[in-house]
Amino acid sequence: QQQRRLVSRQRFIQDFSQCLFEFVIQLLPTAEEMAVKEDVRKLLERLIRTIEPDSRLLSFGSSANGFSLKNSDMDLCCLIDSGERLNAADLVTMVGDLLERETKFHVKPLPHARIPIVKLNLDPSSALPFGIACDIGFENRLALENTRLLMCYASIDPARVRTMVLFLKVWSKRRKINSPYKGTLSSYGYVLLVIYFLVHVKNPPVLPNLQQMPPLRPISEEESHLNGYNIWFFDDIELLRQRWKSSNTDTVADLLIDFFKFYSRDFAYNTGVASIRAGLLKKEDKGWLSEPSDYGTARERNRLCIEDPFETDFNVARCVTKDGLYTIRGEFMRASRILQARPERAILALAQLCE
Ligand code: CTP
Ligand code: MG
Structure with a gap:
């Protein structure tokens, strides 16, 4: 019986990956x-x-x-x-x-x-x-550079990275948790959560850390800095494609299921800062806790902390309120539950996720 369950789970994962690819393709702009x-x-x-x-x-x-x-x-x-x-x-x-x-x-x-x-x-x-x-x-100019960084990450492993990100963007919009003006997270924030997960949480990692790779030649301070921020990252994609081969063989469905599990219960929301540049940081070390004087506002600003890849003193998730974070985590849990519940058919699970 256990054997049968395992086989059916494997079949579900396979089908779900296939569904994700097909779902995402029809959402691309013409x-x-x-x-x-x-x-x-x-x-x-x-x-x-x-x-x-x-x-x-x-x-x-x-x-x-x-x-x-x-x-x-x-x-x-x-x-x-x-x-x-x-x-x-x-x-x-x-x-x-x-x-x-x-x-x-x-x-x-x-x-x-x-x-x-x-x-x-x-x-x-x-x-x-x-x-x-x-x-x-x-x-x-910093936005142009962070766009280029995301573009490089997308092109290292498009089948898995782009599929995950596009799915999460649609999902977060359908579930109404993609509005910084209403206390939830921007698309940019979700993309950073995905990259953080693929670089720093998955073991072996799915993506390399482009900001920490050794440069091919010495880079001057002037070349690497913009408005006082270090914007250097390894951007030779052709070379990366030849040299970087992740030993992580998870399917996109495996990764998505793990993503939801990780952000429902494992990420250290109270103390941690997700940094794609430096891994898990502490709110305390970045001064993103609370000043005694403006305890209320500082706290409210730093419920969820995602460090911008270049503007390291900027919390990309600073618009996320207490209620917003509660709702977002609730949605991660809901998604996790749907995918763990041994759904009959992958396509139905996907429809239910995005209801
Ligand atoms: N950006 C930023 N800092 C933020 C939010 C956004 O620098 N706090 C910049 C980033 O360069 C990002 C761009 O603005 O790539 C667009 O952000 P957003 O609209 O959240 O992401 P999109 O990928 O454009 O998503 P959507 O399709 O939902 O518009
Ligand atoms: Mg946009």
Whole structure:
């Protein structure tokens, strides 16, 4: 009987992996959608160049890191190469006015946000049944670099890494735990949790630690640093593909089941900080506990701690509230329970997960 159970569990894992691949494939953006978005980027770049001739408009976030789903929003970053330039708040106001005049987008400039951006929305049409949502920021070079880091991680083992990440993005959206504004976690936060798990929790690891690999040649301080942060990482993907062979042979289903188990009960939420750069750190050592003076707010900010890969003094999960974390952990437990319950058919388990 035990033998039979084992065989049926193995069959479930196999089927579930297959279901995950098929599920994720149909969620990818079509070539047409990507082409339209690239056209929009070019159009916006051309317009912005009428104000700042030396500017470039670059994609970051999901449209550039390999983790994009159908109809996901566009994150754009405007870099200005000339010396004297306006501050971000003034640029946001000017670019906002310009795009309001020259395009059909609904434009909302937010010059006083922590990171000043222009928000753009295009109404749905027959060519674009979901419209387009787009944010333009300025000089956010760290975001371009962390996008490149995620992209490198995605391309080391796309079958497992991309499938896990895309599934978790859909799952977290369907389960309504992907809204930093409402006290839960951003997609970027979930991606970092996956990479942390694959680099530092799985043994043997599925991914190498790109930020700790020895460089091929000496790197100067100037090359490796941006705004005082060390942004160096091993980014020669061709070489990595030749040299890095994980001895971890888990299927994507095994990994996902373990991921849910780990974050339901094993991760040290109260004391730990997940750092893809340095492994498990302590809240105490990073000063992310609580100052006696602002005990309330500091505590509320640091319920869940995920260190940004470059901006190491920034907690990517600082928007997650006490309730938010409770809900997120509840969802990890629910997912774990569904997958442990010896489901009849993999496809039904997957549907139930994303209900
Ligand atoms: N980002 C960041 N710091 C954060 C949140 C986001 O630097 N606290 C940057 C990252 O470069 C990230 C990008 O903003 O890749 C987009 O973040 P997010 O929208 O959370 O991720 P996406 O991959 O774009 O997911 P979605 O498809 O849900 O928009
Ligand atoms: Mg995005």
